[in-house]
Structure formats: C-alpha cells, structure tokens
Amino acid sequence: MKKPLIYITRKIPEELIAPYTNSFRIKFWEKENDPVPENVLLREIKEAEGLICMLSEQINQQLLDAAPHLKVIANLAVGFDNIDMEAAKARNIAVTNTPDVLTETTADLGFALLMATARRLMEANDYIRKDKWDNWGPYLLAGSDIHHKTIGIVGMGRIGQAIARRAKGFEMEVLYHNRSRNVEAEEQLNATYTDFDTLLHHSDFVVSVVPLTGETEQLFNKTTFHKMKDTGIFINISRGAVVDETALENALVTGEIKAAGLDVFVEEPIHADHPLMQLKNVVALPHIGSASTETRTAMWKLCLDNTLSVLTGGQPKTPVW
Numbered sequence: 001m002k003k004p005l006i007y008i009t010r011k012i013p014e015e016l017i018a019p020y021t022n023s024f025r026i027k028f029w030e031k032e033n034d035p036v037p038e039n040v041l042l043r044e045i046k047e048a049e050g051l052i053c054m055l056s057e058q059i060n061q062q063l064l065d066a067a068p069h070l071k072v073i074a075n076l077a078v079g080f081d082n083i084d085m086e087a088a089k090a091r092n093i094a095v096t097n098t099p100d101v102l103t104e105t106t107a108d109l110g111f112a113l114l115m116a117t118a119r120r121l122m123e124a125n126d127y128i129r130k131d132k133w134d135n136w137g138p139y140l141l142a143g144s145d146i147h148h149k150t151i152g153i154v155g156m157g158r159i160g161q162a163i164a165r166r167a168k169g170f171e172m173e174v175l176y177h178n179r180s181r182n183v184e185a186e187e188q189l190n191a192t193y194t195d196f197d198t199l200l201h202h203s204d205f206v207v208s209v210v211p212l213t214g215e216t217e218q219l220f221n222k223t224t225f226h227k228m229k230d231t232g233i234f235i236n237i238s239r240g241a242v243v244d245e246t247a248l249e250n251a252l253v254t255g256e257i258k259a260a261g262l263d264v265f266v267e268e269p270i271h272a273d274h275p276l277m278q279l280k281n282v283v284a285l286p287h288i289g290s291a292s293t294e295t296r297t298a299m300w301k302l303c304l305d306n307t308l309s310v311l312t313g314g315q316p317k318t319p320v321w
C-alpha cells in the first residue's frame, strides 16, 4: 500500500520531517520564501491526505475540490482567515492552527514596534547611515516616553495578554477592549476594560491584536483615528484588513495621530512605492510577528504533530474546529 502523502507549501528543514518519512510520503515546495504557484498546488494536492500551508495560500472551494483525499489542513499560523472554514467543515476536513507557541514572540515584536515608533529608532538609525550625525542638540530625534504611559490593547486574547504583561514591566496603565470582558486577565494584569471609544481617547499607544472577522474589518478607520490623541501611536500586529489604510495615511499626514508601527497590510507583500512607505512616521515590517527561529521551529513541529495525529486516527493538539 502507498504511504499517505503530506504536502507542505514551503521548504521545511529536513531534520523536522526525517522522523516521519518511514510512515509518510512528505513532499514540499522547494522554495523557502516564494509561495507555491497555484497550478503546482492544485496538482500536488490531488493525492494529498494532509496539507501544511501558510497564510498566504487561499484554501478555498476550488482547492478542496481538487483534493479528494484531504483529511487535514494544518495552517502555519494562529490566524486562519485564509481558509474557507465552511467548505472544510462540509468535507469533514480537520483544520488546525498554531496558537500558544507564537504568543510571546509576537508580543515581543509588538513591543519592538511600539518602542521603534515612540523612540524613532529607524529614523535615528538612518541618521547615522545617511551620514547626517555632524552635530547634536537636546531635542535631536526626541521621541515620546513609553514608561508610565497608557496602552490600549484591542483584542485581549493570548497575544493581547502577553503585550499587557510586557506593559506592566514599563509601569504603563493598561486599558483593553475585547468582545467580552476577561476578569481573570484584569486581575492578573491590572488591566482595565473600557469601551472602544474610551480606549481610543485615553491611550497613548493603541495596539491592534484582533483577529480579522466581518466585525473587525476596517475597525480602524477615519472615525477611529480621529478619536485617538494627536500624540497617539497606532500599532498593528494582527491583520492589515482591520485598518482602512487610506484613513491611516491621512491621519498620519495631517497629524491626527503621531506615528504607526505596522507588521501587516491589506495586500501583502507591499513595496517601497506604497503610500504608507513614503511617511517618516511609519515603521513597517514584512509580517514577521512570529518570525524567530525558535518559534518557527515550534510552529512547524506543531503543524506536523497535528497532521500526523489526524492521519493516524487521533485528535489534533490544536484544532480550529
């Protein structure tokens, strides 16, 4: 009998799959950073029983129709907005994600963006690289304080709570807004629940950690930026589509808000000609929230573990449904 096929849409370190190659055929797209072309995926998926995929792949009805043997989709991400969940459920295909293992790493990056925007680190780095450091004045590249300021966390899930833990170390006041109150988190993290408008009005830093849903799409728009302080800094480590990027650009240009730190964009990848990339008060990153070597390895391992569990008749560790 042929061994079951698992298809992986990016190059995976060989040592991670080595323990499983006796029982499974494991094929993967050979490129580390380039997405698998649609026609290749459609061809490879024909025989696959397991699929390990990335956020950048749309797992839609067309793909599932081309995958008659598919039993499990393991997304290498905590988000799963790239997967047509209804279509997967209708076929009884398990869907798994990678929560927990990336929480602290993503929160680290959120804080890195917060610090980089508040203290103008990219401008300061450029200042030397572009050989402008000929003199010095007390307000040269002066930014805003972080310690003892107010941070407003929108989305108090695992990553939101990890941001709050970091904020405590900076003796910040922590406000949060969430679909439902999290009383335990409030007690442990000394975080205060507020309505969305109060959070926008009072926060020096507004951090978006919400998943992308029908409700959160363009949650940050002209009206919301208008409600923020003009000294306020907006950080997005969730999904680009929770932001109206034109409204954000206007708010940054007109001084309605002070700066933005962005790891995610409506259309990814963005390029140097993107309107937001023309602004000095934007720090932009290419969606690297969970990109530490340790965490990526943990994410791969969890994807493999989930896939193998389903294919051997067990329960996946981190099912989405």
Ligand code: 8YV
Pocket (backbone or CB within 6 Å): 054, 055, 056, 076, 077, 078, 079, 080, 102, 106, 238, 287, 289, 290, 291
């Ligand atoms: C992913 C992410 O690392 O987990 C998520 O939902 O957005 C990131 O952590 C990245 O997009 C790889 O799929």
